[in-house]
Every structure is written in structure tokens, then in C-alpha cells.
Amino acid sequence: MQNFLAPIQHARGISLIAAAATLFLTVFLTGCDKPASTPGAATGPIKVGEFASMTGSEATFGQSSHEGTLLAVDHLNAAGGVLGRKIELLMEDDQSQAGQPATVVRKLIARDGVVAVLGEVASSRSLEAAPICQQNQIPMISPSSTNPKVTAVGDYIFRVCFIDPFQGTVMANFARHTLHLKKVAVLTDMKSDYSLGLAKFFKEGFIADGGAIVAEQNYSSGDKDFSAQLTALKAVNPDGIFVPGYYTEVGLIALQARQLGLNVPLLGGDGWESSSLIPIGGVSLEGSYFSTHYSPEDTSAAVQDFVKAFRAKYNETPNAMAALGYDSAMILADAMKRAGTTDGAKVRDALAATKDFQGVTGKITMDADRNASKPAVILVIRDGQFKYVETVSP
Amino acid sequence: MTELLQQLINGLALGSILALIALGYTMVYGILRFINFAHGDLFMLGAFAGFYISPAVAAVLPGPSLGSGLVVLGLAMLICAVLGVVIERVAYRPLRRRPKLAVLITAIGISLFLENTGQLVFGATPKKFPEIIPVYPVLKFGGLSITSSQLIVLGVTLLLLVALRHIVLKTRMGMAMRALAFNPEAAALMGINTDWIVSFTFGLGSALAAAAGILFAIVYPSIDPLMGILPGLKAFVAAVLGGIGNLPGAALGGILIGVTETLVAGYLSSTYRDAIAFGILILILLVKPSGLLGKKEIEKV
Numbered sequence: 289m290q291n292f293l294a295p296i297q298h299a300r301g302i303s304l305i306a307a308a309a310t311l312f313l314t315v316f317l318t319g320c321d322k323p324a325s326t327p328g329a330a331t332g333p334i335k336v337g338e339f340a341s342m343t344g345s346e347a348t349f350g351q352s353s354h355e356g357t358l359l360a361v362d363h364l365n366a367a368g369g370v371l372g373r374k375i376e377l378l379m380e381d382d383q384s385q386a387g388q389p390a391t392v393v394r395k396l397i398a399r400d401g402v403v404a405v406l407g408e409v410a411s412s413r414s415l416e417a418a419p420i421c422q423q424n425q426i427p428m429i430s431p432s433s434t435n436p437k438v439t440a441v442g443d444y445i446f447r448v449c450f451i452d453p454f455q456g457t458v459m460a461n462f463a464r465h466t467l468h469l470k471k472v473a474v475l476t477d478m479k480s481d482y483s484l485g486l487a488k489f490f491k492e493g494f495i496a497d498g499g500a501i502v503a504e505q506n507y508s509s510g511d512k513d514f515s516a517q518l519t520a521l522k523a524v525n526p527d528g529i530f531v532p533g534y535y536t537e538v539g540l541i542a543l544q545a546r547q548l549g550l551n552v553p554l555l556g557g558d559g560w561e562s563s564s565l566i567p568i569g570g571v572s573l574e575g576s577y578f579s580t581h582y583s584p585e586d587t588s589a590a591v592q593d594f595v596k597a598f599r600a601k602y603n604e605t606p607n608a609m610a611a612l613g614y615d616s617a618m619i620l621a622d623a624m625k626r627a628g629t630t631d632g633a634k635v636r637d638a639l640a641a642t643k644d645f646q647g648v649t650g651k652i653t654m655d656a657d658r659n660a661s662k663p664a665v666i667l668v669i670r671d672g673q674f675k676y677v678e679t680v681s682p
Numbered sequence: 683m684t685e686l687l688q689q690l691i692n693g694l695a696l697g698s699i700l701a702l703i704a705l706g707y708t709m710v711y712g713i714l715r716f717i718n719f720a721h722g723d724l725f726m727l728g729a730f731a732g733f734y735i736s737p738a739v740a741a742v743l744p745g746p747s748l749g750s751g752l753v754v755l756g757l758a759m760l761i762c763a764v765l766g767v768v769i770e771r772v773a774y775r776p777l778r779r780r781p782k783l784a785v786l787i788t789a790i791g792i793s794l795f796l797e798n799t800g801q802l803v804f805g806a807t808p809k810k811f812p813e814i815i816p817v818y819p820v821l822k823f824g825g826l827s828i829t830s831s832q833l834i835v836l837g838v839t840l841l842l843l844v845a846l847r848h849i850v851l852k853t854r855m856g857m858a859m860r861a862l863a864f865n866p867e868a869a870a871l872m873g874i875n876t877d878w879i880v881s882f883t884f885g886l887g888s889a890l891a892a893a894a895g896i897l898f899a900i901v902y903p904s905i906d907p908l909m910g911i912l913p914g915l916k917a918f919v920a921a922v923l924g925g926i927g928n929l930p931g932a933a934l935g936g937i938l939i940g941v942t943e944t945l946v947a948g949y950l951s952s953t954y955r956d957a958i959a960f961g962i963l964i965l966i967l968l969v970k971p972s973g974l975l976g977k978k979e980i981e982k983v
Contacts, residue, residue: 343806347805505947506953510908512898515692515944516948516952519685519689520949536904540904549819568810
């Protein structure tokens with residue numbers, strides 16, 4: 289039996305080695321030249337990479353954003369593609385984990401030969417991928433990373449959302465002048481660049497408006513118990529609490545605040561925008577406000593057409609992450625059309641020159657720092673729904 | 683003053699959950715001299731078992747009530763006990779006569795396996811744990827607040843502590859467990875079915891983890907497949923702090939950690955909460971390496 293099997297095993301061993309060698313060579317060779325980005329090779333689909341948190345702690349962000357991006361690609365291809373070629377979207381999941389974005393974006397650029405990269409929602413993960421895109425001169429568009437540091441990485445890095453100095457100031461003005469709050473406490477996620485940045489700009493704006501920050505506390509993403517911090521906040525009697533975190537913790541924070549008898553409104557940013565927020569926080573979130581990028585209740589044609597198409601494809605109402613994912617792909621296609629090529633440097637120049645592009649999330653103009661200058665909307669949570677309050681222009 | 687009292691209540695509530703997880707850790711260690719690193723993941727599976735069976739229970743026993751909550755708790759404990767026995771049978775028993783390190787590393791492997799399978803099967807998005815018992819503030823007194831869920835956690839922890847002590851010290855099964863802990867070979871020679879005792883110990887430990895998981899999910903109703911990692915780690919520290927293998931020690935250690943963490947976050951710095959809290963624990967262990975209630979053990983040569 290052993291002797292009988294030996295030659296087969298041997299043969300299998302050889303074929304395995306051969307397969308490994310072929311695989312290695314393929315990877316090596318495709319890694320060396322950039323197939324799709326060379327000018328003149330204008331046949332076949334245009335490969336666009338996307339990295340998103342499809343699984344892991346912020347999975348709903350990645351999934352929403354990806355659904356929006358996919359819808360945009362559908363629309364572009366249905367209209368005949370870009371430069372006469374179809375768009376092929378290659379998506380990689382970064383599992384909401386630090387370290388993963390660098391790996392998957394390197395793979396997208398080196399092995400798949402994408403001409404541009406779309407992603408991510410979380411600023412920490414966009415910051416990880418940005419230097420790689422910059423180094424390879426591949427334009428990268430973040431749909432919804434709001435931390436200013438992201439586009440500061442280099443001149444190939446863009447975004448289609450507003451940035452935290454704007455969002456923080458909008459929320460500070462709203463808290464001070466519309467809600468007439470005087471003393472606000474801040475509860476920050478110290479593990480997140482997004483949260484730290486937003487907290488900083490909110491504090492500056494609120495103090496500039498004549499308000500006072502009466503207490504500051506921190507937590508780490510992944511925490512479940514916030515009672516110690518909330519009890520300390522309760523002791524100083526704030527009029528409101530600014531919680532610039534992600535939806536994963538905000539629900540529990542609201543719940544525990546109410547249990548401790550802390551019944552002031554909570555305020556937050558676009559990190560709250562998720563269908564998972566309300567199920568966990570429930571009635572504790574009633575009367576809380578947050579700023580975000582768009583509202584499906586907006587009656588403009590651009591928004592209503594998008595909402596209709598999105599509902600037709602996914603049977604749900606798109607949130608801001610989906611709208612921004614859509615805009616990120618659309619603005620890239622627009623730049624490619626104007627550049628007349630998929631060449632990285634030329635697309636970069638076209639992106640930088642974007643002016644008054646009518647996106648779903650408003651008119652987008654790229655400023656000198658490659659950030660989108662555009663309005664923000666403020667939503668309130670009422671009857672378990674996100675309700676539109678007002679739009680604030682820059 | 684009110685604030686300090688409230689912080690102590692918060693710490694006690696957090697600590698009693700850690701104590702509950704630590705009880706399972708310490709019991710398995712006390713009998714088998716083996717740290718089951720998958721304990722935190724059985725804790726997670728307990729919460730998910732509760733999540734999936736509670737709609738079925740609600741169909742028979744409607745509404746959040748203490749009765750239906752206890753049924754969910756009991757069923758989840760049963761499911762996890764079976765899982766614990768299966769894990770022991772499949773992963774640990776074949777390694778019983780191998781070096782302790784092999785079993786330890788297998789336990790870490792099981793832990794990673796459960797976490798990643800959990801993400802695949804349950805999905806990584808946090809889920810809302812249904813309200814299986816009514817949660818309401820039972821005490822609102824001069825700004826103090828205690829919820830019904832916090833009281834139930836404290837009560838169940840004490841109850842399980844007493845029940846465990848009774849099982850280990852007063853029953854025939856407990857006597858067999860202690861005999862096994864003392865000398866497995868001699869116990870086997872005396873006619874004790876050691877395989878059965880080890881299975882029972884794992885089943886009991888896993889049921890405790892499930893109970894902790896359900897109670898944790900009642901107090902913090904957001905569950906995800908990675909929810910067991912941090913509480914598991916802290917409960918392990920609690921067990922070591924109290925003297926690993928010692929049941930009241932685990933409870934004491936858990937409550938100490940909960941209170942220390944809360945007071946550090948509330949009064950010193952929420953940024954360095956874990957660093958300061960664990961620094962204090964290291965100091966305690968430097969003074970008393972066998973843990974607060976642990977006995978000095980003499981290694982047999």
C-alpha cells in the first residue's frame with residue numbers, strides 16, 4: 289500500500305512545487321509593472337480599488353459605504369462607463385482592524401493594479417492607507433474620514449466629506465446658540481483619532497462662543513462600562529454632554545447615563561450615524577443631536593433620486609455613509625472624464641480642480657488642502673428615528 | 683459624598699460581574715491546575731445562547747419578568763455546559779498526559795477559534811441583547827441610583843459562590859473533585875472515574891461562564907463575538923489577585939478590581955484607568971504573591 293502510493297505522493301509534491309513557483313512568479317511579475325495605469329493600455333475595464341470595514345466592530349460603516357460605492361459603479365457602467373471603459377470595483381475588507389488597511393491597500397495597488405483607491409470611513413484606518421497611495425502616486429479618495437490629518441498626508445489624498453474643525457464648530461455653535469447650553473461636558477474615545485480631533489474642535493468652538501467646558505472624561509473603544517465617567521460628569525451638573533464617539537459605544541453611554549439619572553441631551557458627530565445605534569440605546573437617545581453629511585429627508589432632486597435608486601437596489605434607506613460612498617466614486621469618475629485618462633498624476637490634478645460638483649451630499653468643491661468644502665446637517669433622534677433639524681453651510 | 687457612594691455602587695456592580703467570571707476560572711484551576719483561556723469565550727457564547735433562545739422563551743413566557751429571565755439563564759447555562767464538556771473531550775483530554783504547556787496553548791487556540799467562528803456565524807456587528815428581566819432604577823435617593831439589574835448581578839454572584847462552595851465541600855462529587863485535585867493517580871486507584879469528574883468540572887465552569895455572560899448582557903445590552911476578551915482577562919487577573927483556586931478569593935478579587943477601576947476613572951484619570959488600576963494590583967501581588975486569600979503552596983519534588 290505504501291509503495292503503491294509513493295509515486296503519486298511524489299508526483300503531487302512536484303506539482304505543488306510547480307504551482308507555488310507559478311504563483312510566486314505571477315505575483316512577482318504583476319507586482320513589478322502596473323498593468324492598468326500605463327497610458328496607452330486603454331482597453332478592458334478601469335480597475336478601482338476600495339477598502340472598507342465590512343466586518344469587525346465598525347462593520348455597518350463599511351457595509352453602508354460599500355453599498356453606496358457599488359450603486360455609483362452600477363450607475364456609471366449603465367451610462368456607458370468612463371472614457372468608454374467599464375469600471376471594475378475591487379473591494380477588500382479590512383475587518384475594522386488596525387494594520388489591515390496597509391496590507392489590503394498594498395495588495396490592491398501592487399497585485400490588482402488599481403488606478404485609484406476609495407476608502408475608508410474611520411480616520412485611523414484612512415491614515416494607515418494614505419501614505420501607501422501617496423508613495424505609489426495612486427489617487428485616494430476617502431468617502432467619510434473627517435480628521436484633518438488624513439489629506440495632509442500628501443497631494444494624492446482627497447476626501448468628499450467635510451472635516452472635523454468644521455463639524456466640531458457647527459456642533460459647538462448649535463449647542464451654544466440653538467440649544468442655549470452654557471456648561472457642556474466632553475466624553476472622548478481616546479483610542480480614536482476621529483474622536484480626539486472632533487472633541488478638540490468642539491471645545492475650541494464652544495469656548496469661543498462664550499460657553500464653558502465643565503468636565504472632560506475619556507474611554508476606550510470596546511469599553512462597556514461608562515458608569516464611573518458618567519458619575520463624575522453628573523457631579524458637575526452639565527447642560528449637555530458632547531460624545532464624539534462611534535455608534536458602538538454611544539448607545540451604551542446613553543443607556544447608562546439615563547440609569548444614573550443624567551438626563552441632559554447628548555451631542556455627537558457623524559460617528560453616530562448607523563442603523564445599529566437606536567436598537568442599543570433605545571429611548572435613552574431621545575432628544576439627542578448629532579451632525580452628519582446628509583439627510584434622506586432632504587427634498588432636493590439629487591438626494592431624492594439617490595434615495596429612490598438605493599431603495600430599489602437594497603430595499604433600505606441610505607444613510608450618510610452610503611451617500612458619501614456614492615459621491616466618492618462619482619467624483620473620481622468625473623475627474624477621470626475631465627482628465628481624459630486614468631493616469632494617476634493627471635487624475636490627481638483633475639480631482640484637485642473639482643469645483644461645484646453636484647453630489648448627493650451637496651455641492652462639492654475641493655479646497656487647497658484637498659478637503660471638500662460643503663454643508664453639514666444636524667439631526668435629532670425622535671421617536672426612534674433620525675429627524676432633520678437644519679443645514680449649516682460653511 | 684453622593685458621588686463617592688455612587689462610584690462605590692458602580693464599582694461593586696462592575697466588580698460582581700468580574701467576580702462571577704472569575705469564579706469559573708478559579709474553580710477549573712483549583713481542580714485541574716489548568717487555566718482555561720477559552721473561559722472568556724464561553725462567557726461570550728453564553729450571552730449569544732441567551733440572545734438566540736430568549737425569543738423562543740418569550741413566546742412561552744411573555745414579557746420581561748424574573749421568571750422568564752431565569753429560564754433563559756438556565757437554558758444558556760445548560761447549552762454552555764454541554765459545549766464545555768465537548769471542548770474538554772475534543773481538545774483537552776487527548777493532551778491530559780502531555781506537558782501542561784501543550785494544554786495551555788490549546789486553550790488559547792480554542793479561544794481564538796471561538797472568537798473567529800463567532801464573527802463568522804453571529805456577525806461582527808454588536809447586537810442588542812433583549813430585555814429578559816425588567817431593568818429599572820430601584821433606588822433613587824438623593825441622586826443615588828441603583829438598577830434592578832445591578833442588584834440581580836450581585837445576588838446571583840453571591841448565590842453561585844455559596845452554591846459552588848457547597849458543591850465542592852459538601853457533596854460526594856465535590857469530594858471526588860478535591861481528591862482529583864490532590865492526587866489524580868491515587869483518586870483513580872480509589873475507584874473515582876476521573877474522566878467523568880474532569881468533564882463535570884468543565885461543564886460546571888462553562889455553566890458559570892454562561893451565567894456571567896447573560897448577566898453581563900443584561901447590564902450592558904450590546905453583545906458581540908469579541909466581548910469576552912477584556913472581561914475574561916480582567917477576571918483572570920481577579921482570580922490571581924484573590925488567590926487562584928480559591929473561590930471566595932475570586933469574588934473578592936473581582937470586586938476589588940471593579941471598585942479600583944471605577945474609583946481611578948472617577949477621581950484620578952479616566953485616560954490611565956487600566957494602567958493605574960493594574961499597577962495597584964501588581965503592587966498587591968508583589969507583597970503577597972499567592973494572592974489575597976491564597977495559601978502558600980509547596981511544590982512537591
